[in-house]
Amino acid sequence: MSYNVNNDLPENAVLSVQNVGKTFTLHLQESQRLPVLHGLTFDVPRGACIVLGGESGAGKSTVMKMIYGSYGTDSGRILLRHQETVMDLVTAQPRQVLAARRETLGYVSQFLRAVPRVPALDVVAEPLIERGISRETARERAGELLTRLSISTRLWKLPPATFSGGEQQRVNIARGFIIERPLLLLDEPTASLDARNRGVVIELIRESLGRGTGMLAIFHDADVREAVADMTVDVQSFTPAREQAAA
Numbered sequence: 001m002s003y004n005v006n007n008d009l010p011e012n013a014v015l016s017v018q019n020v021g022k023t024f025t026l027h028l029q030e031s032q033r034l035p036v037l038h039g040l041t042f043d044v045p046r047g048a049c050i051v052l053g054g055e056s057g058a059g060k061s062t063v064m065k066m067i068y069g070s071y072g073t074d075s076g077r078i079l080l081r082h083q084e085t086v087m088d089l090v091t092a093q094p095r096q097v098l099a100a101r102r103e104t105l106g107y108v109s110q111f112l113r114a115v116p117r118v119p120a121l122d123v124v125a126e127p128l129i130e131r132g133i134s135r136e137t138a139r140e141r142a143g144e145l146l147t148r149l150s151i152s153t154r155l156w157k158l159p160p161a162t163f164s165g166g167e168q169q170r171v172n173i174a175r176g177f178i179i180e181r182p183l184l185l186l187d188e189p190t191a192s193l194d195a196r197n198r199g200v201v202i203e204l205i206r207e208s209l210g211r212g213t214g215m216l217a218i219f220h221d222a223d224v225r226e227a228v229a230d231m232t233v234d235v236q237s238f239t240p241a242r243e244q245a246a247a
């Protein structure tokens with residue numbers, strides 16, 4: 001297959017970002033160009049948590065969105081170990097990216113995007129049901145996760161739209177962790193959580209890393225970062241403007 005570039009992905013890596021560049025074109029501002037990333041290179045090994053660092057505006061979320069396929073990538077390669085092959089997410093077709101999201105590439109964002117009127121328990125159980133697990137078993141597993149994350153049973157039958165920011169975020173985390181894929185992207189998953197629930201998320205992350213999941217994360221909270229990070233990639237050092245300023 002055209003995207004099979006097996007030999008270029010290090011053996012223990014689930015993801016390899018190689019020499020990636022990104023420039024936004026601001027169409028509302030006379031097509032002004034905004035270079036954000038240049039030569040970004042790092043790997044995510046199995047069972048390791050790589051954290052994206054750098055100050056606000058450095059390009060951390062942009063990196064996540066390029067890997068997840070929400071943003072295009074201008075140059076370089078993003079190699080993902082997908083089932084028995086290696087997929088370059090930069091050149092993959094949309095249907096291949098969707099297949100990667102289903103099987104290989106999980107994403108927990110800061111915000112819950114749930115279908116209206118679906119009860120919280122089903123929002124969490126849904127990824128398991130989609131994989132052919134019985135509704136009863138999926139709900140049981142969803143209930144266990146919601147209990148760990150201190151979502152009271154009285155909320156389980158309600159749609160999360162009216163939940164507090166922290167409650168919605170915990171539903172989102174439960175949904176993100178209910179199935180395991182080889183790579184999990186975490187985009188500030190603990191931003192609205194109290195210390196106790198941050199502790200539960202740290203446990204969930206560690207358990208998943210222990211089972212071999214590779215993770216790429218942006219963490220707002222230093223305590224979470226310190227508890228789980230194996231390595232930090234300073235996105236800022238790949239920012240073209242910085243290079244020019246330093247030159």
Ligand SMILES: Nc1ncnc2c1ncn2[C@@H]1O[C@H](COP(=O)(O)OP(=O)(O)OP(=O)(O)O)[C@@H](O)[C@H]1O
Nearest residue numbers: 024025034036054055056057058059060061062063
């Ligand atoms: N869709 C877009 N169109 C134009 N510019 C964008 C777009 N998305 C991001 N940018 C710009 O790219 C730069 C990097 O943004 P990004 O959100 O990736 O930074 P970040 O490091 O995640 O910041 P923060 O920590 O504040 O979330 C910013 O200057 C931002 O304005």
